[in-house]
Amino acid sequence: MFDQVSIIGCGLIGSSIFKGLKKAGSIKKIITYDKDKAVTEIIKKDKLSDEIFNNAGEAVKNSDLVIIATPISSFESVLNSIKNNLKAGSILTDTCSVKTGVGKILKKINLKNSICIPGHPVAGIENSGPKAGIPDLFKNRWTILTPNKNIDEKAIKKVSKFWESMGSKVKIMSDEDHDKILSFSSHLPHAIAYNIVQTSMSNEQETKEDIIRYSAGGLRDFTRIAASDPTMWRDIFIDNSTLIIKAIDKFIKNLDEFKKAILEKDSKKLLEIFEKSKDFRKSVIKAGQDTDKPDFGRK
Amino acid sequence: MFDQVSIIGCGLIGSSIFKGLKKAGSIKKIITYDKDKAVTEIIKKDKLSDEIFNNAGEAVKNSDLVIIATPISSFESVLNSIKNNLKAGSILTDTCSVKTGVGKILKKINLKNSICIPGHPVAGIENSGPKAGIPDLFKNRWTILTPNKNIDEKAIKKVSKFWESMGSKVKIMSDEDHDKILSFSSHLPHAIAYNIVQTSMSNEQETKEDIIRYSAGGLRDFTRIAASDPTMWRDIFIDNSTLIIKAIDKFIKNLDEFKKAILEKDSKKLLEIFEKSKDFRKSVIKAGQDTDKPDFGRK
Numbered sequence: 001m002f003d004q005v006s007i008i009g010c011g012l013i014g015s016s017i018f019k020g021l022k023k024a025g026s027i028k029k030i031i032t033y034d035k036d037k038a039v040t041e042i043i044k045k046d047k048l049s050d051e052i053f054n055n056a057g058e059a060v061k062n063s064d065l066v067i068i069a070t071p072i073s074s075f076e077s078v079l080n081s082i083k084n085n086l087k088a089g090s091i092l093t094d095t096c097s098v099k100t101g102v103g104k105i106l107k108k109i110n111l112k113n114s115i116c117i118p119g120h121p122v123a124g125i126e127n128s129g130p131k132a133g134i135p136d137l138f139k140n141r142w143t144i145l146t147p148n149k150n151i152d153e154k155a156i157k158k159v160s161k162f163w164e165s166m167g168s169k170v171k172i173m174s175d176e177d178h179d180k181i182l183s184f185s186s187h188l189p190h191a192i193a194y195n196i197v198q199t200s201m202s203n204e205q206e207t208k209e210d211i212i213r214y215s216a217g218g219l220r221d222f223t224r225i226a227a228s229d230p231t232m233w234r235d236i237f238i239d240n241s242t243l244i245i246k247a248i249d250k251f252i253k254n255l256d257e258f259k260k261a262i263l264e265k266d267s268k269k270l271l272e273i274f275e276k277s278k279d280f281r282k283s284v285i286k287a288g289q290d291t292d293k294p295d296f297g298r299k
Numbered sequence: 300m301f302d303q304v305s306i307i308g309c310g311l312i313g314s315s316i317f318k319g320l321k322k323a324g325s326i327k328k329i330i331t332y333d334k335d336k337a338v339t340e341i342i343k344k345d346k347l348s349d350e351i352f353n354n355a356g357e358a359v360k361n362s363d364l365v366i367i368a369t370p371i372s373s374f375e376s377v378l379n380s381i382k383n384n385l386k387a388g389s390i391l392t393d394t395c396s397v398k399t400g401v402g403k404i405l406k407k408i409n410l411k412n413s414i415c416i417p418g419h420p421v422a423g424i425e426n427s428g429p430k431a432g433i434p435d436l437f438k439n440r441w442t443i444l445t446p447n448k449n450i451d452e453k454a455i456k457k458v459s460k461f462w463e464s465m466g467s468k469v470k471i472m473s474d475e476d477h478d479k480i481l482s483f484s485s486h487l488p489h490a491i492a493y494n495i496v497q498t499s500m501s502n503e504q505e506t507k508e509d510i511i512r513y514s515a516g517g518l519r520d521f522t523r524i525a526a527s528d529p530t531m532w533r534d535i536f537i538d539n540s541t542l543i544i545k546a547i548d549k550f551i552k553n554l555d556e557f558k559k560a561i562l563e564k565d566s567k568k569l570l571e572i573f574e575k576s577k578d579f580r581k582s583v584i585k586a587g588q589d590t591d592k593p594d595f596g597r598k
Contacts, residue, residue, distance in 0.1 A: 122513050122515055123515065126580075141515055142512065142513055142515070144513070171512075177509070180506065181506060181509045181510055181513055182513065184498070184499045184502065184506075184510045184518070185499070185509075185510045185511075185513045185514050185517065185518045186513070186517045186518065187517075188495065188498065188499075188518075189495055189517030189518045189520075189521055190517050191554075191557060192491055192495055192521075192554075193517070193576075194557065194572055194573065194576050195550060195553045195554045195557055196487065196488055196491055196550065197575075197576045197579050197580075198553045198557075198572060198575070198576070199483070199487065199546065199549050199550040199553050200483045200484070200487075200579070201575065201579055202549065202553070203483065207479065207480060207483075210476070210480045210484075211480055211483045211484045212484075212579075212582045212583055212586045212588070213441065213470075213586050213588070214421050214441055214443070214480055214481065214484045214485070215484050215583050215586070215588045215589075216421055216422065216440055216441070216588050216589075218484065218485045218486075218488035218489050218492070218524055219483070219484045219485065219487075219488045219583075220583055220588050220589045221488075221520050221521075221523070221524060222488055222491075222520075223576070223579055223580040223583045223589070224520070224580065224589065225517055225520060226573075226576035226577075226579070226580060227576065227577050227580035228573075230570050230573035230574055230577065231570070233569075233573055234566055234569045234570050234573065237560075237561045237569060238561065238564045238566065238569070241561045241562065241564070244561060245558055245561060245562065247498065248554065248557075248558055250498050250501065251494060251495065251498040252551065252554065254494045254497045254498050254501070255490075255491075255494045255547065255551065258490060258493065258494055258497075258547075259544055259547055261536075262536045262537065262540045262543060262544060263540065263544065265537045265540070267533055267537065270529075270532075270533045270536060270537070271529050271530070271533050273493055273497060274493065274525075274527075274529035274532055274533065275529055276496075276497070276500065277492075277493050277496045277497070277522070277525035277526065278525075278526050278529065280496050280499070280500055280511075280522055280525070281425075281496075281522040281523065281525060281526035283511045284511055284514050284518075284519055284522045287511045287512050287514070289511070289512070289514045289515050289519050290514075290515075290519045290522070290523065
């Protein structure tokens, strides 16, 4: 597949790719690099790289595949720091959660020696940082690739196989489609989770403590989603702001109708909404995104 | 504790109480009754009662504790159907998720022979019906009791021990406090989950299918919450409407501020919200309501 791979950015995603590739045994040499010294210390201590480099440019020099696994806000500066060192004929990919922004930066910088195939593994847990990495993070999860139309099919196949070697399923689509779908399946739910938590927190201290104590009734699951990496999510909300605001507005319209149904004690309308939600849930289970095994607290 | 207990309503909660008590071995005779013939068939087939009765009045006659485990909308009619058959000195409790409404009905009907100690086990899973019952549903979960101030302490202790025998923790509070706390910890999150699902469903078919396919990015967990029992939730939203609408309004105010922060690309404000959410999550884990073990899809 690839002889040498460089992973730039060693947080949850970067370290999980390292561990996933090592488990698969599919790559001869894997280099991880992070600009953060504390992270570099963990890379050394936990042996999360086959070779240690002092800067990103050096770390990518002989690699056939380079993966930028940093937050979106660092993508452009990382690209600038490595662009003159990329090996001729190498492939460049990334793991950012918003793809039109990445596409624009790639168009602006226009790498001459490398083939660009942006990507997004739709997988994550609430923990972040290099110590949170797990080899099976991508197993049975989707990775979406958003290459331009004129990109060589063979290169796309190689990157697909790369993700598949870690157990991921791969889907190719346009960056616009990606950002629209994710604005509903991921960005809106996270925006909502943060605001549910904010709303609970805005109560006086005693009530707040009681809300935490009895959070098993639903709130608990939202707090998990709202505990994801702050920097990553700040970047997503800023980078995909137009589509996310559209989704939020759609959501508020629905919520207003729902409020009206409660106010009017419209039993029929409420039951209709709940039954439809149950059906949607069945589709999610059918799509293999969750199990129908009941969840009653993961203790 | 109690020699004979009658459970009226044999859905998820009623059947879980039956199984929990049997596992604990704390009650000599347990009767379950349900007005639904299909449910009664399951009670017979799955042996979910020590004795079968044809009506609720007969089913409570000799019981020391009677638990109404029906949806809130059936509470009053059930109470009317049993009130003349309750044993002198017996205790009556329930499992309804809204407590001021239950309090009002009890005040109106004013049972003469029985002591009323309303209750709410804050435990649940997304499945419903008698087949969904599990003996450990209440284990490590809270049960909130909301007796009037003048109620005999000994009777309250007996009901507390009853729930504790199934592994539940017990808390006494006023019905007003209960409904306020639950409007944030449970009712608002459910309202939001339904509306997230509604918002995703309002897209055109192709986008909808893609949203389902990539729902692991956050949406998945909301669909689980939104798959809970429709009748129960219709009743909760109607019965606790005033407090739930207050909570929704508070939530919308927060969401509007959040939208503004996204529009203005206010990085500082966004990071502040996310960091605070992480802290809140830590409190939930500290309160024993969840684990910090990462969740990456329950397959």
